[in-house]
Amino acid sequence: MNTILETLGRKIRLYRKANGMSLEDLAAKIYKSKASVSKYELGQTAMDILTLSDIATALGMMPFQLLETDVQHHASSSSSANHPFGKTNQLYMYHMVNQKLYLSLLRFGHMEADGRVNVTLYHKIKDPQNIERCTTLYHGYMYNHDVVISFFLRNYHNTVENVLLNVAVPTNNSSIMTGMACGLDDSLAPLAIKVVLSQNTIEESPKLYQAVSLTAESIKAAKKTNCLTFERQTNNL
Numbered sequence: 001m002n003t004i005l006e007t008l009g010r011k012i013r014l015y016r017k018a019n020g021m022s023l024e025d026l027a028a029k030i031y032k033s034k035a036s037v038s039k040y041e042l043g044q045t046a047m048d049i050l051t052l053s054d055i056a057t058a059l060g061m062m063p064f065q066l067l068e069t070d071v072q073h074h075a076s077s078s079s080s081a082n083h084p085f086g087k088t089n090q091l092y093m094y095h096m097v098n099q100k101l102y103l104s105l106l107r108f109g110h111m112e113a114d115g116r117v118n119v120t121l122y123h124k125i126k127d128p129q130n131i132e133r134c135t136t137l138y139h140g141y142m143y144n145h146d147v148v149i150s151f152f153l154r155n156y157h158n159t160v161e162n163v164l165l166n167v168a169v170p171t172n173n174s175s176i177m178t179g180m181a182c183g184l185d186d187s188l189a190p191l192a193i194k195v196v197l198s199q200n201t202i203e204e205s206p207k208l209y210q211a212v213s214l215t216a217e218s219i220k221a222a223k224k225t226n227c228l229t230f231e232r233q234t235n236n237l
Helices: 003-018 023-030 034-042 049-058 063-067 206-212 216-225
Strands: 090-097 100-111 117-125 134-144 148-155 162-168 176-184 190-198
Touching: 003 023, 003 034, 003 063, 003 134, 023 034, 023 049, 049 063, 063 100, 063 117, 090 206, 100 134, 100 206, 117 148, 148 176, 162 190, 190 206
Parallel strands: none
Antiparallel strands: 090 100, 090 190, 100 117, 117 134, 134 148, 148 162, 162 176, 176 190
16 A cells, blocks of 8 residues: 555544544535545545645645655755754654653654745654654744754644744754743643653653753752753753
8 A cells, every 4th residue: 555645644534633524524625425535544545636735725734734745955054954863854852741751743844945844743642653643733833043943833723822942952962952842731821841852762761751850950040030941951861
């Protein structure tokens, strides 16, 4: 079976369910039969570009967000060349709430002419091999600079929430990066969380828990300055 069609089908099913649509609902919106939509989702049949566009419109997104092509790096882009992880199309993100560790995945799409990269965040995944089973989806852009990488993301399920994620690029050869994600909690109150990003999955360990935890120094400094900052990660996990 065609892997591209399977991936596309999983994305269609993911966003259909995120919209609370049944197969019949989506079929009605694109003027196709329920059986046809089911075959699209199972990767059993190909679709033309017009059908793909109709499906994307029905799901409130752009066609490329269903295709999720890899980043097209420009040779002239120094920021891409200086990316600490090289030319990768995804990063794993770890954070902790109430002493519970969570894993998410940032997957990169194509690069726009102005250098920003389209990004999809699969928030709180249980299995890296089945990222579609995530809690929340976010869409947005990544801006890559020499010393910091910034992500601007919007909650696909609830557009009230926008997330700003700033990640410090390590000055050494560390394989991980630390940063801060600012968004909203379940009650829509402002929230800031420390995160760790890595090109590869990280084995759960005391070192990982320490890396995603606020240090005593950060808390002490926050009480003094009324500003919360995180130190750069200086070693591998």
